[in-house]
Amino acid sequence: MTPTRSLRSVDYGLLFGTRSVRLFAYGFLSVALALYLVAAGLSEAQVGWLLSLTLLGDTAVSLWLTTHADRLGRRRMLLAGAGLMVLAGVVFAATRDFWVLLAAAIVGVISPSGNEVGPFLAIEQAALAQTVPAEQRTATFARYNLAGSLATAAGALAGGALAQAGQGFGLTALASYRLIVWGYALAGGLLALLFTRLSPAIEAASEPAANGPGAWFGLAHSRPVVARLAGLFMLDAFAGGFVVQSLLAYWLYTRFNPDPAVLGVIFFGANLLAGLSALSAAWLARKIGLVNTMVFTHLPSNILLMLVPLMPTLPLALAVLLLRFSISQMDVPTRQSYVMAVVPPTERSAASGVTGVVRTIGAALAPVFAGSLLEQPSLLGVPFFIAGGLKIVYDLALYRGFRSLRPPEEV
Numbered sequence: 001m002t003p004t005r006s007l008r009s010v011d012y013g014l015l016f017g018t019r020s021v022r023l024f025a026y027g028f029l030s031v032a033l034a035l036y037l038v039a040a041g042l043s044e045a046q047v048g049w050l051l052s053l054t055l056l057g058d059t060a061v062s063l064w065l066t067t068h069a070d071r072l073g074r075r076r077m078l079l080a081g082a083g084l085m086v087l088a089g090v091v092f093a094a095t096r097d098f099w100v101l102l103a104a105a106i107v108g109v110i111s112p113s114g115n116e117v118g119p120f121l122a123i124e125q126a127a128l129a130q131t132v133p134a135e136q137r138t139a140t141f142a143r144y145n146l147a148g149s150l151a152t153a154a155g156a157l158a159g160g161a162l163a164q165a166g167q168g169f170g171l172t173a174l175a176s177y178r179l180i181v182w183g184y185a186l187a188g189g190l191l192a193l194l195f196t197r198l199s200p201a202i203e204a205a206s207e208p209a210a211n212g213p214g215a216w217f218g219l220a221h222s223r224p225v226v227a228r229l230a231g232l233f234m235l236d237a238f239a240g241g242f243v244v245q246s247l248l249a250y251w252l253y254t255r256f257n258p259d260p261a262v263l264g265v266i267f268f269g270a271n272l273l274a275g276l277s278a279l280s281a282a283w284l285a286r287k288i289g290l291v292n293t294m295v296f297t298h299l300p301s302n303i304l305l306m307l308v309p310l311m312p313t314l315p316l317a318l319a320v321l322l323l324r325f326s327i328s329q330m331d332v333p334t335r336q337s338y339v340m341a342v343v344p345p346t347e348r349s350a351a352s353g354v355t356g357v358v359r360t361i362g363a364a365l366a367p368v369f370a371g372s373l374l375e376q377p378s379l380l381g382v383p384f385f386i387a388g389g390l391k392i393v394y395d396l397a398l399y400r401g402f403r404s405l406r407p408p409e410e411v
Contacts, residue, residue, distance in 0.1 A: 010197075010199075011127075011198055011199050011201055011202055012128075012131065014194055014197055014198055015124050015127060015128060015144075015198075015202070016143075016144060016147050017194055018078075018120070018124070018191055018194050018195060019120075019124060019144060019147050019148050019151070020147050020148065020150070020151040021151070021187055021190055021191050021194065022085075022116075022120060022148075022151075022187070022191055023114075023116070023147075023148040023149070023151040023152040023155065024151040024152065024154055024155035024158075024187065025085075025111075025155060025183070025184050025187035025188065025191075026111035026114050026115065026116070026117075026152060026155065027114045027151065027152035027153060027154065027155025027156040027159065027245075027267065027271060028155035028156065028158055028159040028180060028183055028184060028187070029110070029111065029112075029114075029155075029159065029180060029181065029183075029184045030111065030112065030114035030152075030155075030156065030159075030244075030245040030246050030249065030267070031156050031159040031160050031163070031180075031245075031246075031249050031260070031263050031264050031267055032159055032160075032163050032177040032180045032181075032249075032260065033051075033110075033112055033181075033246045034047055034051070034112070034246040034247060034249065034250040035163075035173070035177055035249070035250065035253065035260070036174070036177035036178065036180070036181060037050060037101075038250075039172075039173050039174040039177060040096040040174060041096055042098060043375075044250075044371050044372075044374050044375045045371050045372055045375060046098060046371075047367075047371055048367045048368045048369070048370060048371015048372060048374075049102075049367075049368055049371065050098070050101060050102060050105055051112040051244070051246065051247075051364075051367040051371070052241075052364045052365060052366070052367045052368045053102060053105050053106055053364070054088075054105035054106075054110050054112055054364070055112070055117065055241075055360050055361070055363050055364030055367075056106070056360075056361065056364040056365075057105055057106030057107060057108075058108075058109055058110075058117050058118060058360055058364075059357045059358075059360045059361050059364065061081075061084060061107070061109070061118075061119070062081075062109075062117070062118055062119045062122075062353065062356065062357050062360065063353060063354070063357045065077040065080060065081060065118075065119035065123075065353075066119045066122040066123060066349055066350065066352065066353025066354075066356065066357070067349070067350045067353050067354070069119065069122075069123045069126075069204075069349045069353070070126070070203075070204035070346065070348075070349045070350065071204075073203060074123045074126070074127060074202050074203050074204065074349070075195060075196075075198050075200075075202060075203070077119055077123055078119065078120060078123055078124075078195045078198070079192055079195050079196070080119075081109055081118045081119045081120055082188050082189075082191040082192035082195055083188075083192060084107065084108045084109040084118070085108065085109040085110070085118065085184075085185075085187075085188030085191065086185050086188035086189055086192070087104065087107065087108045087109075088104050088105065088107075088108025088109055088110040088185075088188075089108075089110065089181055089182070089184040089185025089186075089187075089188055090185045091103075091104035091108065092104060092105075092110065092181050092184075093178055093181040093182045093184075093185060109188075110184070112244055112245075112246040112247075112367070114152050114155075114156065114244075114245035114246075114267070114271070115152075115244075115245070116148070116356070117360060119353065121352070121356055122349055122352035122353040122356050123349055123352075123353075124144075125141070125144075125336055125340065125348070125352050126204070126340075126348040126349040126352055127202040128140055128141070128144065129340040129345075129348055130345060130348075134341065134407070134408055134409040135409045137337050137340060137341065137409075138281075138282045138285050138286075138290065138333055138334060138337040139282040141282075141333040141336045141337050141340075142278040142279050142281055142282035142333040143278075143279070144333070145275065145278040145329070145332050145333045145336075146275040146276065146278045146279060147275075148275070149271050149272065149274045149275025149276075149278065149329065150271070150272065150275050152267075152271040152275075153267065153268040153269070153270070153271035153272040153275065154268065156245075156263075156264050156266075156267035156268050156270075156271060157264045157265060157267070157268035158264070159180050159183075159264055160260045160261045160262070160263050160264015160265065160267070160268075161261050161264055162176070162179055162180055162183070163176045163177055163179075163180060163260040163261070163264075164176075164259055164260045164261035164264075166179055167260070176260075204346065204349065219343075219347050219350050219351060219354065220347065221343075221344050221347065222342070222343035222344060222347050222351055225342055225343070225405070226339075226343065226351050226354055226355065228401060228402075229339065229355055229402075230354055230355050230358040231358075232394055232397055232398050232401070233335075233355050233358055233359045233362070234358040234359060234361060234362035235362065235390060235393065235394045235397075236359070236362070236390075236391060236394040237358070237359035237360070237361075237362030237363040238362035238363065238365055238366050238390065239362075239366070239386070239387045239388075239389075239390035239391040239394065240362075240363060240366075240387060240391070241362060241363035241364065241365060241366025241367055241370070241387075242366045242367075242369070242370045242383035242384070242386050242387040243305065243370070243383055243384060243387045244363065244366075244367060244370075245267060247367060247370050247371070247374065247383070249263050249267065250374065251374065251380060251383075252266065252314075252317070254374070254380065255314075255317075255380060256313075256314040256317070258314065266318060266321075269322055269325075270321065270322055270325040271325070273322060273325045273326040274325045274326070274328065274329035275329070276326075277297075277325075277326055277327055277328075277329055277330045278329060278330065278332065278333050280330060281293055281297065281329075281330035281331070281332075281333050281334050282333060282334075284297070284330070285334050285337070289406065289410050290334045290335075290337060290338040290341070290407060290410070291338065291398065291399065291402050291403050291405075291406075292399075292403070293330060293331065293334045294330075294331040294334050294335055294338070294395075294398065295331075295395045295396075295398055295399045297327050297328075297330035297331055298328070298330075298331045298391065298394075298395050299392060299395050300327060301324050301327045301328035302387075302388040302389075302391040302392050302395070303388065303392075304320055304321075304323055304324035304328075305324050305328075305384055305387060305388040305391070306384055306385050306387075306388035306389070307320050308320050308321050308324070308384050309380065309381030309384045309385075310381070336352070337407075338407060339351055339352055339355055340352070341407030341408060341409070342405060342407060366387075369383075369386075370383045
């Protein structure tokens with residue numbers, strides 16, 4: 001086995017820092033993005049199309065960057081992603097023209113969900129995975145996800161508070177939301193600055209070998225298992241795309257009419273709970289295994305998701321929603337750790353990139369349908385039922401297909 005390369009402690013801290021800056025920006029934007037686009041004159045259907053094409057455009061860029069990162073340089077690809085994040089933020093803030101926004105959405109990196117998009121996650125995870133023993137990998141990813149969830153929560157709180165404060169000082173709703181979009185672009189610039197401080201120690205420990213016959217997007221030995229996982233992850237992400245954070249914020253606003261600051265507080269709490277649950281996931285995975293943790297925590301969260309639109313008041317809807325967030329993300333560090341465990345070290349960036357990209361594709365397809373449903377008052381709850389039902393199908397298929405394929409630390 002190729003020896004691993006240790007990261008400098010400053011690199012380790014920087015990777016957690018870049019994760020935090022990025023997820024703060026994603027959470028900051030997600031509370032206001034759909035509201036901003038509607039205030040800018042777009043219809044709900046146009047917003048759905050724009051959010052879908054935002055994610056679809058991101059997939060092609062991310063696929064190329066992540067599957068070439070181990071060969072062309074991880075830091076170089078991270079910097080390219082940060083530049084595309086700045087581009088998307090600037091264009092979204094500067095124009096209300098749908099077609100210009102659409103072009104920026106396709107080319108740039110922008111998150112409508114509050115979750116990871118772009119090449120960042122795959123490359124950072126590959127760098128982190130080469131630094132820790134297998135038995136510590138899930139706990140490291142849990143802390144990494146906790147940092148992101150806390151940052152997303154803080155970003156959502158800050159975004160809602162800024163919009164509320166701007167309107168309190170006399171700005172129109174559109175102008176207050178535009179401030180948030182400009183803030184997203186600035187965060188992309190800060191992210192690029194931090195990436196320049198990373199050392200060569202983050203690069204792949206050896207030259208990727210997945211270039212021969214049968215190679216597929218930088219994958220050779222792990223191609224069959226990654227292909228199977230990718231199909232399932234796409235289904236899960238497609239289901240989740242019906243209730244991305246931007247659309248969920250819009251649903252709450254339409255159904256119960258809370259102030260923007262209240263929306264920020266709601267998603268602050270939701271993301272805080274999600275992040276804390278990641279630490280529990282690492283402990284539970286040591287007890288029952290990665291696949292069991294993914295499935296047995298995900299199933300009840302999906303049932304709770306389907307109960308949200310049945311709640312008659314905002315407090316009840318929030319209670320169910322927050323309970324769901326307290327367990328819904330426990331599969332994230334375990335899923336990431338599982339992918340890193342079942343592929344060779346030299347294919348980790350590519351494997352994480354491919355599975356991440358198909359998740360983005362799946363998530364990108366759903367907002368088109370969700371936006372159309374949200375235009376009909378009688379169908380406001382349908383996206384929740386579709387999302388929960390499809391996620392249950394994913395859980396059962398994952399358990400059936402992978403319960404016998406254990407990572408090395410569980411054998």
